[in-house]
Amino acid sequence: MDGAGTLAKKGHEIIFTSKNAEETIKFGKALGTLLTNGHVVALIGDLGTGKTTMVKGIVTGLDVKDSRNVKSPTFSLAHKYNGRIPVYHIDAYRLSGSQELLDIGSDEMIFGNGVTIIEWADNVPDSLPEEYLKITLTHVSEERRNIKACAYGKRYDQIIQLLRDWCD
Numbered sequence: 059m060d061g062a063g064t065l066a067k068k069g070h071e072i073i074f075t076s077k078n079a080e081e082t083i084k085f086g087k088a089l090g091t092l093l094t095n096g097h098v099v100a101l102i103g104d105l106g107t108g109k110t111t112m113v114k115g116i117v118t119g120l121d122v123k124d125s126r127n128v129k130s131p132t133f134s135l136a137h138k139y140n141g142r143i144p145v146y147h148i149d150a151y152r153l154s155g156s157q158e159l160l161d162i163g164s165d166e167m168i169f170g171n172g173v174t175i176i177e178w179a180d181n182v183p184d185s186l187p188e189e190y191l192k193i194t195l196t197h198v199s200e201e202r203r204n205i206k207a208c209a210y211g212k213r214y215d216q217i218i219q220l221l222r223d224w225c226d
């Protein structure tokens with residue numbers, strides 16, 4: 059990626075430093091183009107670190123229309139978008155555990171067809187499948203964020219490799 063963020067490389071994870079929201083969207087879009095049925099992306103980060111901004115990028119890469127209007131489903135808990143495959147966007151902020159997530163039918167979302175993106179995934183660790191991609195966003199300065207993408211399971215190793223190629 060020309061003249062954009064900086065990248066640290068380590069095994070099955072990458073750390074990308076995003077300079078602004080637009081760059082986080084571009085990173086998300088690159089990731090979204092690599093996702094397919096059954097993939098789960100767990101997003102972790104404090105308030106305002108850019109989780110929803112990242113989701114906008116990911117769903118853009120999944121060909122969801124009007125992706126810039128995506129908002130966190132904080133009250134409805136989950137949204138379904140129609141992209142090239144179904145996309146489930148879950149916000150676990152208000153959830154105190156995995157049972158509440160199960161109650162909204164998360165099993166069908168996480169283990170069914172399509173891609174599932176879970177904001178505040180650290181609130182529902184027991185709901186995550188054995189393999190998933192974890193993205194941790196941390197605030198560096200007003201516009202700078204560290205984006206750490208980590209593959210949990212071999213299925214995601216190739217995604218990390220391709221993201222690395224994209225960032226280089």
Ligand SMILES: Nc1ncnc2c1ncn2[C@@H]1O[C@H](COP(=O)(O)OP(=O)(O)OP(=O)(O)O)[C@@H](O)[C@H]1O
Pocket residue numbers: 076077078079080082103104105106107108109110111112130200201202203
């Ligand atoms: N590098 C960056 N990456 C992402 N967002 C950024 C960046 N720089 C500034 N921002 C801004 O930070 C804000 C992040 O908001 P966003 O809703 O995406 O965060 P969030 O983690 O989902 O927050 P919350 O948990 O409160 O819903 C947006 O206004 C966005 O434009």
